[in-house]
Amino acid sequence: MTKLQSLPAAKTTEPGKAPRRRESPGNLAFSRSARIKGLVKHAILIVVGLVMIYPLLWMVVSSLRPNDLIFREPGLWLNSLDMTNYTDGWSALTHPFGHYMINSAIVVLGSIVGNLVSCSMAAYAFARLQFTGKKLFFGIMLLTIMLPFHVVIVPQYILFSQIGWVNTFWPLIVPKLLATDAFFVFLMVQFIRGIPKELDEAARIDGAGHPRIFLRVILPLMVPALATTTIFTFIWTWNDFFGALIYLTDPDMFTVPVALRAFVDSQSATSWGSLFAMSIVSLFPVFLVFLFGQRFLIKGIATTGIK
């Protein structure tokens, strides 16, 4: 083998690309170095990954330990399974923790329905219909994705408090019914643009109007975009702290994040165990959604950044 051929190749051997390389006597040796390189890569990734999720694993384990051990045990082993943190934490606040989870579930459900209905309607108009001011409105819609929440929060609060909606779930749900999560409008516009126009044209020739084309042709085809919206709405609403902190001051109405925060305030530093236990409980629905919705989550994130 000549040096000219082998040198550049040596530096680029990567597991996935190896078979494409030209046959040369040196390749055997290189595939071995590629394997070593691959192993090193995996080792690094596993170490980094472990560091990344170690805090989460440690929190799970700590929630199953007696309180005094949490501050002495950086490891992940358990001598016994102690569920008292969970039972204590569950009933530490005015209401059992399940009450706050139900509140969160109501807000999440309302938000999902709101986003699905209103965003898909707006997206259909932007992607398929021609109308006066379309470009202007579309530009405004894109800009609202980047608008900081804080610019509108004070007047929104005043508005909602004047119609008596403070300490109700309406301020958290109604904006979603009005498609203010423009991110999802954009996501759906992108998706609809990828659906062949011939399909709606065929439906139109068959005499279908826009409501029918939207409901019968477009909506069934955009299920992946709707799933992405559902999953992201679930996770973001479940985690939403700022909105809930401002609008929900009555413990009866607390959602999970504000309840957790109240828990931090009400407890002395010695009850980390039950605090961790309820934190795990609060993260569990998000984790489940992550587990089952991963495909959509990753697609949704990936396509938003692609040019």
Place this chain on the structure above:
Amino acid sequence: MSAIGELSSMTRRKGAMTKEEKKANGRDNKAAYVFLLPWLIGLVVITVGPMLMSLYLSFTDYNLLQPPEWVGLDNFVRMFGDARLHNSLRVTFTYVLVGVPLQLAVALLIALVLDKGLRGLPFYRSIFYLPSLLGGSVAVAILWKQIFGTTGLVNQVLAMVGIEGPGWISDPSTALGSIILLHVWTFGAPMIIFLAGLRQIPNMYYEAAEVDGATTLQRFWRITLPLLSPIIFFNLVLQIIGSFQSFTQAFIVSGGNGGPSDSTMFFTLYLYQKGFGQFDMGYASAMAWVLLVIIGVFTAINFIASKYWVFYDD
């Protein structure tokens, strides 16, 4: 095309679609506005209306109980003498200017390692992505508060090698750093966008460079970076906008008061205290507009600078 790509292309090629639009003009107006109705109502009632109202309030003194009283530029003048506000700006700028580049660098690095048909990619991707889904939650902020506490996980580990760590969260010199680290930890979302971008780069470029004898580093600088620049730009703009608005982590870690000695008093946290703690709604509105202008300026600088380093092949 991304939202940001679309915005910048709208300003670049003016009137690209007007011909088609003109022909069709008026045809679907009625149907279109029916479909847009929820969004239009939201735009007026939830977004533009409150924006105008907040602009008005920023020139008033308003505490929710008495009607707003016009004070002109008083709120903005007050800001010049408000040392806590200056500090909150410094904290926020530090957070954004350190946290965002650091997070994106890690995201890009891991994405590069994960690229090119690595075995077990879905597994690694999930592990790295999970923190960014949970990172904004109160639960993780609570976890962070314990990890970096005086007797927390970090110091327990340090104690094993004989180092006595500081009380990271209770020490003003390290508290902000801990929150920045939390931000870096959530690099998963931009990483996935980078991964998708890397997949779009045609393999033939690399093969050609390989034939020409380019080194790994050369291929990274000459091929990967330029072709990935629109994606880097997208991530940069979005992360900067998002980071300026960070709130939950600082609120929980500091117990709601931005401590110790205001070292984690983010701009948004101070705004919250002014508006919803002291009901100084006029001042809070003025602060919100300052935030909007800051974010606007940063985004504009980004867009202008992008002309020099972002490479569009269309």
